Amino acid sequence: MKWGTKYGPEYVNRLYAMVRRNLGGDFKFVCLTDDGNGISPEVTCLPIPQLTLNLAPGQRDGGWKKLTTFEKDLYGLRGTALFLDLDVVVVGSLDAFFEQPGEFLIIHDYPRPWRRERITGNSSVYRFEIGAHADILAYLRANLDKVQAQYRNEQAYLSDMLHKQGKLAYWPAEWCPSFKYHGIPTWPTNYWEEPFVPEGARVMVFHGECNPPDALAGRRNRAFRFIRPASWVAKYWKE
Structure with a gap:
């Protein structure tokens, strides 16, 4: 899914290429977007379904638009879908993501001291049956102000709703x-050791302060947080 100007078409094209190299068999690669210019012809571009958000001036829309992937009739698409954020880097086989048991699977959000007991998933990578969770989107549309006041972002809302339905499951942590x-060596070794791909990784998730080109350049978007260039990114993040 791509909207706005933060990510260019190269993100879509590189994501498609990484999936093609790491997923066996035939698949359909779909990008829901407001601008298909520059996107590879191997990618099926479709409009983002309508979701009107009530945002204050300057307020980011976050990931709420991701929930439009749960339309009951998503342009006639059928089957099992694996959603991948545009800024992830695929570093291993994706086949197991389609074989893992569960009705809805998502990353268990990374443990921080204030999140240790929470159920919230990270929606950078999730799997679902197309059309199976239309109630999640329908409730959001009917109760937009209430939902946005209660939940910090779309993944907190999504996780809570599916947990209450007994449908929430998580990918293996690695x-x-x-x-x-x-993926960043601990201080002070981050000053002489490069960032790395942890053992068992299949998809590296970039969230918060650093995207793949930043990591490749050795650049972080917060002061006093040093990293060396992550040379491994060039090996995977390419067409």
């Missing part, structure tokens, strides 16, 4: 590590 939390 499959989708965080670059920020798991």
